[in-house]
Amino acid sequence: MARRADAERNRALVVRAAEEVFGEAGIDVPMSEVARRAGVGIATVMRNFPAREELIEETFLAAMRDYATAAAAAAADPDPWQGFRGFLGYLVRVQGGNRGFNQVLTTMFPGAERLEAERQAALRDFIRLVGRAKAAGKLRADFSPHDLPLFLLATSGVVRPGSEALAVAGRRLVAYLLRACEAGDTEPLPPAPGARELYRALENSSRGRPA
Structure with a gap:
């Protein structure tokens, strides 16, 4: 014993x-x-x-569950545009608080089934949120739910744990991104890459490997 x-x-x-x-x-x-x-x-x-992946899963499973919970809450917001804005603000806060989780958000771990299940739950709710925001006429029609990794990449390049100045910069960046997402801009966006290909490229980039 x-x-x-x-x-x-x-x-x-x-x-x-x-x-x-x-x-x-x-x-x-x-x-x-x-x-x-x-x-x-x-x-x-x-x-x-x-395996390192096992330790990463054990370390960040609770944080990934919180991420999925935040996505579910945003998707359930009576005002979908407010839910969309709030979720992006949440991403900046959580990325700025933990460098490791910042990486986990843009890296897939095929062997970490519990971690990936929470990520997929968050994506499903984000897809629902995007659909509601478009239906409300608030979100541009050509926004893709799979643009979420692009947002994560953009904000992760700015925020750093422990830096208030960069936290402020991150919030400003989100404000710019939200302006770009609002309905009314009729100029089409370039096509989005495939979600899996994008995650793979992000993972390689974060680890200094060729994309």
């Missing part, structure tokens, strides 16, 4: 350390740094999380 309690304690230490390290420096931090911050050996980390 004591060994099991020790194992659970060590697992909790690893997850807590990952929350700190990934939040500060991003999800590509060496696992050895997670072990060091947790005060355990690298073997303990690897025994609990043989």
